Amino acid sequence: MKGLLCKDLTEMLSPVNLIPAAVAMLAGMILKLPYLFACIALFIAVMPADSMRRDAVSRWETQQMMLPVSRFCIVTEKYLLTLICAAAAVLLTGLGMLWIAPAYQLDSEELLLWVMRACLCCLLIPALVCPVSFRFGYDKGRGILFLLIVFFAVVTASELAVPETEFGTVYAKLLSSISLSSMTLRDILRILLHGGSYKMILISVFCTLILTFVSWLLSLWGFCRREF
Amino acid sequence: MNLFIDNKSGAPIYDQIYSQIKALIISGALSENDPLPSIRSLAKDLRISVVTTKRAYDELEREGFLYTVPAKGCFVAPKNTELLREEHLKQIENHLLEIRQLAAACGMSKQDIIQMLDLLDS
Amino acid sequence: MNAIEIRNIAKKYKGFSLGPVSLTLPSGCILGLIGENGAGKTTTIKALLGMNRPDSGEISLLGQPLSADLRNEIGVVLDEVGLPENLHIRQIEKIMKYSFRNWQSDAFAEYIKKFNLPENKRFKTFSKGMKMKLGLAIALSHDAKLLVLDEPTAGLDPLVREELLDLLNDFTRDEGHAVLISSHIVSDLEKVCDYIAFLHKGQLMLCEEKDRLLEQYGFLQTTEENLNALEPDAIKGRRVTQYGAEAIVDRTRVPQTFDIRPVTIEELFVYMAKEG
Numbered sequence: 001m002k003g004l005l006c007k008d009l010t011e012m013l014s015p016v017n018l019i020p021a022a023v024a025m026l027a028g029m030i031l032k033l034p035y036l037f038a039c040i041a042l043f044i045a046v047m048p049a050d051s052m053r054r055d056a057v058s059r060w061e062t063q064q065m066m067l068p069v070s071r072f073c074i075v076t077e078k079y080l081l082t083l084i085c086a087a088a089a090v091l092l093t094g095l096g097m098l099w100i101a102p103a104y105q106l107d108s109e110e111l112l113l114w115v116m117r118a119c120l121c122c123l124l125i126p127a128l129v130c131p132v133s134f135r136f137g138y139d140k141g142r143g144i145l146f147l148l149i150v151f152f153a154v155v156t157a158s159e160l161a162v163p164e165t166e167f168g169t170v171y172a173k174l175l176s177s178i179s180l181s182s183m184t185l186r187d188i189l190r191i192l193l194h195g196g197s198y199k200m201i202l203i204s205v206f207c208t209l210i211l212t213f214v215s216w217l218l219s220l221w222g223f224c225r226r227e228f
Numbered sequence: 229m230n231l232f233i234d235n236k237s238g239a240p241i242y243d244q245i246y247s248q249i250k251a252l253i254i255s256g257a258l259s260e261n262d263p264l265p266s267i268r269s270l271a272k273d274l275r276i277s278v279v280t281t282k283r284a285y286d287e288l289e290r291e292g293f294l295y296t297v298p299a300k301g302c303f304v305a306p307k308n309t310e311l312l313r314e315e316h317l318k319q320i321e322n323h324l325l326e327i328r329q330l331a332a333a334c335g336m337s338k339q340d341i342i343q344m345l346d347l348l349d350s
Numbered sequence: 351m352n353a354i355e356i357r358n359i360a361k362k363y364k365g366f367s368l369g370p371v372s373l374t375l376p377s378g379c380i381l382g383l384i385g386e387n388g389a390g391k392t393t394t395i396k397a398l399l400g401m402n403r404p405d406s407g408e409i410s411l412l413g414q415p416l417s418a419d420l421r422n423e424i425g426v427v428l429d430e431v432g433l434p435e436n437l438h439i440r441q442i443e444k445i446m447k448y449s450f451r452n453w454q455s456d457a458f459a460e461y462i463k464k465f466n467l468p469e470n471k472r473f474k475t476f477s478k479g480m481k482m483k484l485g486l487a488i489a490l491s492h493d494a495k496l497l498v499l500d501e502p503t504a505g506l507d508p509l510v511r512e513e514l515l516d517l518l519n520d521f522t523r524d525e526g527h528a529v530l531i532s533s534h535i536v537s538d539l540e541k542v543c544d545y546i547a548f549l550h551k552g553q554l555m556l557c558e559e560k561d562r563l564l565e566q567y568g569f570l571q572t573t574e575e576n577l578n579a580l581e582p583d584a585i586k587g588r589r590v591t592q593y594g595a596e597a598i599v600d601r602t603r604v605p606q607t608f609d610i611r612p613v614t615i616e617e618l619f620v621y622m623a624k625e626g
Contacts, residue, residue, distance in 0.1 A: 003449030010441055011434055059432025065401050066426040067449045070418040228401040238612035240565045268378070272523050277544040278378060280561040 004069060004077040007060075008051050009084075017047075021092075028096050032103045034114065037096040041089040041118030048082045048126040049133070049145055056138035062228050075219045078130060079212070086122035093118040116205055123208045127215035135222030229258065229265075233274055241276055245284035253293050253304055254315055264294060264302040351413050353377045353496050353528030359397055359407030368393050368552040370407065375545065378525035380518060382539030382560070383532035384619055385549035391532040392429075394549065395500045398530075399426060412495055422451045425489030429501040431481040435474035439467060439484070450492035461487035478505045486514070490521070497521060499531040503538050511535075515542045536616040546615060550623045560615065567618055568610035570599045580604060587621025598622070 021040055028036035055061045064074060094115045101111060128148055133141025231248050233241060252258045264285075265273075271281040285302060288294045295305050331341055353375045360369030368390040375381045385391045397404045400416045414420055433442055439462060447453045462469065465483040467476075476484065482502055489497060497518070503511045518529050519542055533539055539546065546563060548555040556563075567586060570577075574595045577588060584603035589596045598613055598621040 003445045003447075006448050007434055007437075007445045010437060010444075014436060054434070058435045059430050060434060061432070062401070062428065062430070063432035066399065066421060066424075066428075068418050068421040068451065069449065073418075227403060228396060236612065238568075241561050268523060268525060272519055275519060275541065277559065277561050278522075279544050279559050 001069065001073045001077045001080075003067065004064065004074065005080065008077070008081050011051065011054065012047055017043075025092060025096060029099045032100045034097060034100060034104070037093045037114070038117065040096075041093050041121055044085050044089040044092075045118075045122040045125045046145070047085050048078055049129045049141070051081065052078065052130070052133050052138050052141060056133075061138075065228060071223050072220060075130075075134060075216070075223050078126070078134075079216045079219070082123065082126040082130075082212070085126075086119050089118040089122045090115055119205060120208050123212050127208070127212045131215055131218040131222055134219040135226060137226075231270075231274065233276060242280045242283040242287070245270075245276075245281060246287050249284070249288060250291075250293055254312065258304045260304055260306045262304045264304065266301055351377050352410075353379075353412060354381070354398065354530060355408075355410045356394075356398065357408045359394070359404040359409065361393060361397060361402065361404045363393075366390070366393075366552060368397075369404075369554075371549070371554045373547055373554070373557055375528055375530055377528050378522060379544040380522055380529040380531065380542055381545040381547060381557075382543035383530065383547050383549060384534065384536055384539060384615070385532070386534060386623065389549040390552040391549055392500055395428075395498060395530070395532060398498065399424070422492065423495045425492065425494035425497045427482065427485040427489050427497075427499045427502050429504060431485035433473050433481075433484070436472050438472060439469045442473065442484075442488075446488055446492070452493040454491050454493060458487055458491035461490060479507070479510050482506065483510075486517070490517070495527055497527070497529045497531075499529070501533055502531065503533055503535050511538055518542055536619060537614075540615045548619055548622065555622055563615065563618065564612065566601060567598055567613050568601045568604075569596070569613040569617060570604065570608055570610050571596050572608065576608075586618070587623075587625040589621070589624075 021043065024036050024040050024043075027033065028040070055064075094111075097106065097111050097114045106114075125145070125148065129141045129145045132144045229252065231245065233244050235241070237244075249258075249264070258264075264270075267281045267285055268278055271278040274281075285294065289296060289302075292305055292308050292311055294302050296302050327341065331337075354373065355375075356371060356373045358370040358372055360371070361367070366388070371390075371394060373381070373394075383391050383394070393402070396402045398409060398411070398416075399421075409416055411420060412423060434445075437445075443455070443458060446458075447455065462484075465480075465487060467480055467484055467487070473481070473484075486502070499518075502514060506514070515538060518531065521527050522529060531539065531543070540560070543560050545557065546560045547557040572595060574590055577585065577590075577595045577597055580599070581603050584600045586598045586600065588598075598618055599608075599610065601610055604610065
């Protein structure tokens with residue numbers, strides 16, 4: 001697993017990724033723009049999926065089957081990478097927001113909210129894309145990633161646009177029926193966009209960690225059935 | 229030691245090795261107890277199959293031309309005079325057949341050949 | 351000990367079925383797997399390496415069933431070398447050093463020098479020949495006992511192919527080493543293999559010592575009537591034209607009066623495949 005991690009981290013920490021991230025970080029801190037930190041978080045969130053894309057394109061997927069690593073290690077390494085990315089996003093977003101907090105008079109709850117948003121993003125996207133990619137190949141996984149982004153974009157836009165009309169209420173009911181454990185999707189989205197209490201934040205992070213764990217198990221099961 | 233293997237000649241390769249090494253031993257180019265190259269290094273140097281080389285060596289060992297010392301390698305066996313005599317007799321027979329053919333071609337009889345032999349001796 | 355033992359593996363895909371195939375490769379030898387495109391060579395090799403799951407059969411490598419740990423002792427080069435595109439050789443070496451138990455940096459450095467591979471250029475700038483050479487350098491630098499090569503010479507010039515065959519020859523100077531090489535460039539295999547296996551349309555036509563094949567079979571040109579007069583078993587493949595007939599025949603079953611010339615493995619395969 002050490003070799004695989006070495007490879008993924010070397011590829012991720014290339015100038016092509018580091019320079020834009022550093023520039024955005026500096027810009028956010030100097031110009032006091034919190035949404036830049038959210039962008040960095042999103043950028044980091046797609047990195048594990050992007051690494052799977054690179055593996056598929058360069059045929060590393062096949063090549064790694066000749067290394068003395070088990071399929072369990074291959075899958076687990078990607079999830080380890082996801083956790084590392086989440087930690088990096090949390091760190092960067094936290095640092096950035098801490099730096100600009102005085103300018104916006106943010107209290108600790110709001111700060112935590114921004115940071116957790118970054119964490120959720122980084123865990124959720126790989127958790128949904130990886131099982132499909134491992135089982136069926138990155139081509140199908142890419143479809144899921146695209147669908148996810150479109151879905152969240154549409155839902156977020158509609159949430160912002162029509163919160164109070166009748167259509168909005170029906171739509172809200174529809175969303176409520178798609179629930180992740182004790183949280184409704186609408187509640188999570190509301191947290192992601194507007195804020196909420198500590199409890200909600202912690203519950204949503206906890207749910208996402210459970211989701212990641214289930215996703216890891218699914219990926220293990222799927223990848224063991226994959227044929228090259 | 230010179231060995232020449234011809235891939236294209238159609239003669240089985242194991243036979244080529246066998247015959248050439250045998251000829252070297254009989255002619256004395258390889259003396260008693262001289263070490264022979266290991267099967268594997270010979271095969272790899274000549275770019276031929278190890279399996280085939282082993283076959284040739286096994287044949288030579290079976291006929292008493294070489295012996296194997298475990299963990300040391302193969303060595304030329306002491307000249308077996310019986311074997312050598314048999315080998316020489318075979319060669320003489322072949323030469324005599326040739327002589328008879330040639331003699332018949334230019335109309336010489338058996339007596340003529342014996343006369344020729346006496347002349348050579350004196 | 352046998353380096354490879356395959357017993358009755360079979361695999362069915364949509365539109366193609368492989369097997370049952372049984373092969374044995376003794377230690378210290380080189381086995382050449384010959385077959386046309388789509389014959390099942392790559393499928394067999396992937397089954398050997400655990401990359402696909404055969405529907406039936408057993409595989410053992412170096413005397414043990416396949417496992418991730420065993421790959422420390424197996425060097426593999428498939429026809430496409432899939433290394434990270436944006437990394438240089440130094441970075442790739444680091445990955446391999448962390449992955450293989452017995453990585454030999456000195457041996458790797460020697461191969462890189464011998465193959466003239468540029469150390470500071472990205473992998474995606476390498477030509478096909480250079481990619482294959484790097485794959486081979488990696489396969490030879492972790493103390494592997496078994497080399498498995500799938501079409502390594504396709505797309506390479508004759509000089510490079512000759513270098514590769516030399517390397518394989520040297521690799522098997524050690525009797526603990528073995529090589530399985532598949533190709534459809536038969537003339538390459540003919541130079542270096544101890545055993546030859548023919549795969550055609552998913553079926554194993556034969557697996558024999560190469561030199562015995564060359565001794566046993568010969569090429570005959572004669573009239574069609576003469577050919578038909580021979581034992582049917584003696585003929586392994588034929589071609590009849592309006593000017594006569596050609597056939598690959600078993601020398602032991604054909605009267606000595608016929609003029610039989612030596613045959614190449616390529617001719618043997620082509621005629622047998624056409625007949626089968």
